Structure formats: C-alpha cells, structure tokens
Amino acid sequence: MHDKLLSLLGLARGARLVSFGHDAAKSALRNGRARLCVLCSDASPRLAEEFRYLAETHNKPLYELALTSLEIKQATQYKAAVLTIDDKGFAGKIVQLLDSK
Numbered sequence: 001m002h003d004k005l006l007s008l009l010g011l012a013r014g015a016r017l018v019s020f021g022h023d024a025a026k027s028a029l030r031n032g033r034a035r036l037c038v039l040c041s042d043a044s045p046r047l048a049e050e051f052r053y054l055a056e057t058h059n060k061p062l063y064e065l066a067l068t069s070l071e072i073k074q075a076t077q078y079k080a081a082v083l084t085i086d087d088k089g090f091a092g093k094i095v096q097l098l099d100s101k
Helices: 002-014 022-031 045-057 069-076 088-099
Strands: 018-020 036-039 062-064 082-085
Touching: 002 018, 002 069, 002 088, 018 022, 022 045, 022 082, 036 045, 036 088, 045 062, 062 088, 082 088
Parallel strands: 036 062
Antiparallel strands: 018 082, 036 082
C-alpha cells in the first residue's frame, strides 16, 4: 500500500498538483485549491493541530499517514511534513487507497 501511495504522490508532484510544506498547504486550503490534506507521522503536534483545524474549517479530508517526511521526500523530491493534493482525481485515488487498508 505504501508503494502505491508513494507512486501516486510522485505522479501528482510531477503534474504540479501537490502543495508541499506549511505555507503552500495552508494557502491551498484557504484558497480552495486543496482537495485533500496529508500529515506525515513525524509532523510536530503543533503543526498537526493547526492543519486539523484548517482542514475541518475548510471542509477538506485530512489523513495522518504512517509515512515520514523522509519517505515522502524519496518519492517526490520534497521534504515536508504536511502537503495537500490539489486535484480531484489524484485526491480521490489516494483516499480510496487509504480507506481500503
């Protein structure tokens, strides 16, 4: 499952449909671009609390992964503890994959 998820994240990144990091993800949520918010397992408690609130406020799903930001970096070339998927299709596939585990 992790390999498929990392592969999807890599494809979405290549298509420029991912917002990586605190500022970009926050902006994507606030501007309505984000379809899905993802937190890595090594996100700080403060960061996790902030994005749980933002995702709930903007009515977007949030998933907390068992993956670390380093594992995300290996698949996407960006190290970030939080990211958003900004495309309906990719977000749907990722949610489907995460819900099927």
